[in-house]
Amino acid sequence: HQAALLFFDFFQGVGKVFSVKWLDDGLVQCGGYCTAQGMVQQIGETGVAQSTLAIAVHTFIIIFFREGAKAVRTSVIVVISIGFFALVFPAIGAGVFRDGDSRYILPIPYWCWVSRKHIWAQVAGEYIWMWLSAFVSLAVYIPLYLQLAGYINPTWTGNHWWQFRIERSKKQGILASSGPDILTELHCHDRYPISYFFLVLPDSVVRWITFLDAANSPSSATFFATSVFGLSGLVNVALLYFGRPGKEILKLFSFFPKQVDHVIYRIVIT
Numbered sequence: 001h002q003a004a005l006l007f008f009d010f011f012q013g014v015g016k017v018f019s020v021k022w023l024d025d026g027l028v029q030c031g032g033y034c035t036a037q038g039m040v041q042q043i044g045e046t047g048v049a050q051s052t053l054a055i056a057v058h059t060f061i062i063i064f065f066r067e068g069a070k071a072v073r074t075s076v077i078v079v080i081s082i083g084f085f086a087l088v089f090p091a092i093g094a095g096v097f098r099d100g101d102s103r104y105i106l107p108i109p110y111w112c113w114v115s116r117k118h119i120w121a122q123v124a125g126e127y128i129w130m131w132l133s134a135f136v137s138l139a140v141y142i143p144l145y146l147q148l149a150g151y152i153n154p155t156w157t158g159n160h161w162w163q164f165r166i167e168r169s170k171k172q173g174i175l176a177s178s179g180p181d182i183l184t185e186l187h188c189h190d191r192y193p194i195s196y197f198f199l200v201l202p203d204s205v206v207r208w209i210t211f212l213d214a215a216n217s218p219s220s221a222t223f224f225a226t227s228v229f230g231l232s233g234l235v236n237v238a239l240l241y242f243g244r245p246g247k248e249i250l251k252l253f254s255f256f257p258k259q260v261d262h263v264i265y266r267i268v269i270t
Contacts, residue, residue, distance in 0.1 A: 001055045002240065004079045005192065008047025008086065009233035015041030016230050019111045030103065034112035038105030039090045041113055042126055047086035048196075048232055049129035053136055054078050056193035060140040064147055089125045093118065110222065127207070134200045137193030191239050196232065203229040 018037035022028045058075070061067050090104075097104040097118065106115040114122045146152045206225040 001051055001058060001075065001079065002192070004082060005048060005051040005055065005236060006233070006240070008044050008051055009236055010044070011040055012044030012048055013230070013233045015044050016226075022111060028107035028109060028111060030106060030112075034107065035094055035103075035105045037112040038114060039094055041111075042090040043086050046089070046126045046129055047082060049126070049133045049200075050082040050086065051079075052193050052196040053129065053133040054082065056133065056137045056140050059193070060144060063144055064140075089121075090114075093121050093125070110219070130200055131204060133193070134197045134204065137197045141194045141197075192236060195235050195239065199229055199232050199235065 015037055018033070018040065021033060028034065058078075093104040093114070097115075101115075102117065103115060104118060104121065105112050106117075108114075108116065114125065116122075143152060202225040206221050209221070
């Protein structure tokens with residue numbers, strides 16, 4: 001999942017770089033370049049949102065319920081599904097709506113993206129995934145923190161792996177006995193989703209303002225929000241680099257399970 005996240009981060013970053021041409025020209029206009037920018041940005045932003053959502057859910061299930069660590073096939077299917085949706089959705093839109101004011105990609109107005117006339121494509125093709133990922137990231141981070149801190153303890157008994165109990169007072173987390181290195185390993189996974197929440201928050205606020213009153217949406221707020229949101233790739237790379245020293249970084253791109261010493265389950269990275 002982390003490999004897919006970085007892959008789509010690259011697309012998202014390239015989409016922003018396209019705007020250098022508009023700065024040089026002094027205007028944004030329709031054409032093949034404009035269409036390419038809109039498609040690349042939607043591919044990247046949607047893929048990042050869906051990959052972050054997958055990481056959040058997968059991490060939560062592995063750490064909290066101690067299930068799904070060996071689900072390599074499921075993980076591969078999820079990654080392939082994310083790639084298929086992120087690539088095909090904008091391709092179909094741009095292929096079907098190609099003429100005049102009904103074009104799928106148009107200046108909006110500072111760069112090129114999905115036209116406001118296709119609000120359904122903005123929502124179904126990106127917004128819903130951004131907001132769902134942000135909400136789920138925050139929702140699963142809270143119980144994960146409480147569980148690792150020792151306030152919530154899953155029972156992990158028999159077929160009822162989903163059951164847990166809430167402690168009246170703080171106890172040693174179940175995973176704490178595995179050592180600080182293991183806790184750092186686990187926290188590396190849940191930092192991606194919670195970071196995404198804070199990166200997407202300003203952008204979401206501005207986009208809601210634009211929905212309600214596009215004419216009076218301040219340009220300064222728009223540029224600030226999109227700049228913060230564009231830091232997604234930088235933040236993810238920083239988390240990758242500083243979260244795993246030295247040779248451990250390279251193992252993030254392996255499609256094979258990584259054994260974690262002294263832990264009773266595996267963390268599968270795809």
